[in-house]
Amino acid sequence: MTMLITGATIIDGLAETPLQGQAILIEGKRIKAIGKADELLVADDILTIDATGKYVIPGLMNANVHLLCDIRPETLIRYEGRYEELIAESAQIALKNGQTTVFDTWGPRRHLMAARDAIDAGQMIGSRIYCAGNVIGFDGPYSPDFGATMAQMLSPNFVNRINSTWVENSGRHLMWMTPDEVAKELRTYIAKGIDFIKYAANEHGGQSLGAFISFSERVQRAIVDEAHRAGITAQSHSMSVEGLHMSIAAGCDLVTHCNITGPREIPDETLDYMVKQGCGAVLFPWSDAALKWMRENVDDGTWTTVKATDANARNLVKAGARILLANDGAVMASEMLADPMVQKSWMGAPEEISLGRLATGHFVWFEAMEEKGMAPMEMLRAATRNIAIAYKKDADLGTLEEGKIADLLILDKNPLESAKNYRAINKVVKDGADIDIAALPLTPLLTRPLPEPLPEEAEYKHFAHTGQRFPLCACSAMMGH
Known part of the structure; x- marks a missing residue:
């Protein structure tokens, strides 16, 4: 296929x-040339796209998504054996909305890699996927790291099957090990193809709200060195000032x-250190409208954390950090979003x-x-070039x-004039x-509409409803962690 995009x-x-x-002249999967249309050598059988009055930008990238994030038993039991289909649905939703490459x-791991490889081979449509599998040092979905309360309602066999599918040899047991032992386990995990x-x-x-340090400085250096030795990038999950500095x-x-x-x-010292080291800063920013919504819907303790998060985002911009777009992007089932508990979490905020x-x-990230x-x-670079450089895909x-x-x-509108124009x-x-x-997603599963209410639901009277107000992450929101 040869394609020529003109006028934009x-x-x-x-x-x-x-x-x-x-x-822009495209041959096959790559850009052949960029220049004046009448100076480009083109074949006879060419698809010409007249984009006069429009704007062409690189495909958007997302540095942090979760293509299978709805880990409620309701979902994982219903679709067991079909996890690649859920991942494909998410990858198609991402692609439909301009995200041509996502980093899960x-x-x-096994299911993400299967979807990744099927997309790369042209057997399945979706965003290009790069995946890490488990977060090194985390236990599985039905553990204290995510949703231990759900494990109490499930058979030990199912809990073990799900947790092992996510974790394999990369979980909390590494915290007992020496740096060399951790590096050896990581070598095994990397060899699986992440x-x-x-x-x-x-x-x-957990009860510490993410404050606890998971690995010593020595072990963290060993993890990063092992990744770099394998020729892949290393990133951390950080949730405290000291966790950031150690990373x-x-x-x-x-x-x-x-x-x-x-x-x-974040202290100025750490901001300066991050900029000096050239470390990519993956930001989760709140828009002004979202901040107003959260102030009205979350408790005072949570609001204190949200305010610090917002100040940090502004300070990282001022400091000149290399910022990367990301948002923990996930597809949530309609019934989950209808849960009153979730509706009072950041995942339950109005979609806009x-x-x-x-x-x-x-x-929303651009607008914030x-x-x-x-x-x-x-x-624009935070959503394209910076991510490619940080992940060494540039x-x-x-x-x-x-x-x-x-x-x-x-795009029909200029994104440099207004962030809303990315839509x-x-x-x-x-x-x-x-x-x-327009055809995506091809097979809606999690995104299918809620079924019509049963006749009995009109007569059912709730006795009470209780629930936590503001889980920190999407998984915690779902699991009542």
């Missing part, structure tokens, strides 16, 4: 200003949700301001970062250049193919 303003992610009067930082590693600098939640010192290529540091703001939705959370003073071109992805993979979006997607091109985004 090209924002390639490299130049400081858009390119005018240029066309926690999920069932694309990068993510480890727990801080624990996930940078260990040599992480990027730190996930580095602006989440409990009720404490909700950061964590895989379909739309990246649009615009409010925090991030420059328009830097926002030889093929992240910018529009001759020889690179032809992943791009055609104005006209076409998605991935691997040089014009994607039929």
Whole structure:
């Protein structure tokens, strides 16, 4: 397939200003050339796309998603043996909304890799997937790291089957080991075919709300060194000021949700250290509208943490950190989003301001970062080039250049004029193919509508409803952790 895109303003992610009067020639899966349309040598059988008045940008990337995140027993029992279908649905929703490449930082390794490989082979449509499998040092879905309460309602056999599917040899038992022993286990895990590693600098939640350090400095350095020895990148899950500082010192290529540091703001010393080391800063920002919504819906203790998170995002922009777009993007079943407990969590916020939705959370990210003073071109790079560089995929992805993979979006409106214009997607091109985004997802499972209420539901009177107000993450929200 040869494709020629003409007439558009090209924002390639490299130049400081858009390119005018240029066309993009695509042959096969890669960009053949960028230049004046009448100077490009093209074949007779060519698909020409007239994009006059429109804007072409690199395909968007997301540095932190969870393509199988709905880990409620209701979902994992119903779809056992079909997890690749759930992952495919998520990858198609991401692609439909302009995310041509996503990095899955926690999920069932074998199933993620199967979906990844099927998409790469052209057997399945979806965003390009890179995956880490488990977060090194975390236990499984039905453990204190995520949803131990659910384990009480399930058979030991099912709990063990699910936890082992997520964890394998990469779980909490590593915390007892020496650096050399951890490196050996990690070597085994990397050899299974993951694309990068993510480890727990801080624990996930529990009673400490993520404050506890999971691994010593020596072990963290050993984890990062082992990843780099294998030629893949290393990132950490950080949730405290000290967890962030240790991650940078260990040599992480990027730190996930580095602006989440409990009720404490990141000191200037650590901000400067992060910038100096060139560590990628994966941010979860709240928009002004989302902050207003949370102030009205969360408890005072949670609000203290949210305020610090917001201040950290603004300070990282001012400090000049290399910022990466991410949002814990996930697809949640309709019945989960209808849960009154979830509706009072950050996942339950109205979709137009909700950061964590895989379909739309990246649009919210742009709008939030615009409010925090991030420059328009830097926002685009945070969603393209910066992610490609941090994950060492920039030889093929992240910018529009001759020889690179032809992943791009055609927008009806200029994204440099307003962050809201990222929503104005006209076409998605991935691997040089014009994607039929209207048809995605091909087989709705989690995104299918709620069934019609039973006749009995009109007569059923609830005795009471209780529930936690603000779980920190999507998984905790679902599991009542």
